[in-house]
Amino acid sequence: MILQCCQLFSSQVAQECLPAHHIGPAANIWSHLLGALWFLLSSLQYLQYQRLIRNVSFGDGLALGVYYLVVIVCFALSTFFHTFSDHSPGMHKFGNELDHLGIVLVLWGTGVSGAHFAFNCHQGLETAYVGFLSATAFGCGVFTLRPKFRQPAYRTTRFLLYLFLGASLFAPIAHGLAVYGYPILNNMMGLESFLGLAAINFSGSAVYAARIPDRRFPGTFDYIGQSHNLMHVLVLTGALVRVQGLLGVLEYWQGPSGKEVDAWVMEKKDFY
């Protein structure tokens, strides 16, 4: 009887205190808050992994560290936005800018870590791609934060700049494929996990843009399972796939095969 009363009370509380339009955002908050915490714990675990730390080069460790950091910051900014978006119009706008800045940051970090491992044996090309990605990401950051560029007149320029940043992530990949071929590049930079991340994120963006399934079934997915929730889960899944790939890449570069590629590339320097 007491249990039934408690269940009745808790369901009433849930109905009164948590209307549908609050539960959807709650799923958005928790998905990225738990994601940020998972990546934070995983990065600390990585730091404690003494054997890996001893053998790994500074550049490789830094590239992985950059990826961990941008994912944690991106998820934290997204959590902030979804937590405070209903506070006031000003807070919604500010949080939205930070949310977009997090996307720019994670795109930059994904590109930089990918370019590092793709051209691990060619410092000049790595520096060129990191510089190129950083300049593009900086431009996107300025367009995200400066009020002048948020006006409708700059909508197309803004969209093109984001598109250009997304596309520029593939420039070192295409170059690396031309130089090394698929199997070697896959070992060197975890190409499969990179492409997996791209495919999962593209699916997430498509689901979000098409508002699947909430547009077809209005009201059905107000509590959970709406397009924004699905996009968050897909983005988290993509980041998990990529970080597993990067951890495999680090192990590869520590092993003898990584050193063999290094020597092979040194011989082929004229090829570039």
Ligand SMILES: [Zn+2]
């Ligand atoms: Zn979101």
